[in-house]
Amino acid sequence: MSGTKVDLETLRAAIKEYESIRDELMVAENQGKVLANVQGAGKDAPSQVYANWASNTGEMHQQSNRQLQTTLTTRIDNLKATLAQYERTEQGNRDNLK
Template identity: 80%
Template sequence: MSGTKVDLETLRAAIKEYESIRDELLAAHQTGVVLTVVQGAGKDMPSQVYANWARAAGEAHQKSNEQLQDTLTTRIENLKATLRQYEQTEQGNRDNLK
């Protein structure tokens, strides 16, 4: 036994917090779509250069957002699996004490 103690309520709170952050990122991603379709104010070269730069920046932000969402989803899934394992172990321990 490793001697590591896990506070299940803290684990549940962490899962909820990560889910909340992921939900906020999803909302930001949905509203951020407009950043990927910026158009120049005119057909002149400076407007087109700015629009291209703005689209590239918007796409980079969206990609970063997606990567963070994926990371959080993986973390949430791992924490939920850990929680299930500890809950099953606790239930087994309670059953053995009866």
């Protein structure tokens, strides 16, 4: 058995912080939808090339944002499961001491 000690308040704070970051990423994604839809200033080739480049770049940022949201959601879910397990263990220990 290892001597690892888990501070549940620190774990709860980490979960809240990850959720806050994920929420900010979700807002950024919603705002970025408009920014990723770039239209050319005109029908000329340079305008169209720039518009395509800008739209592709915006979409790549959106994809990166979504991947980070997914990673954070997985981490949050794992931390919540860990927290729940520790809380059940602590409750069981308290019950056993009665």
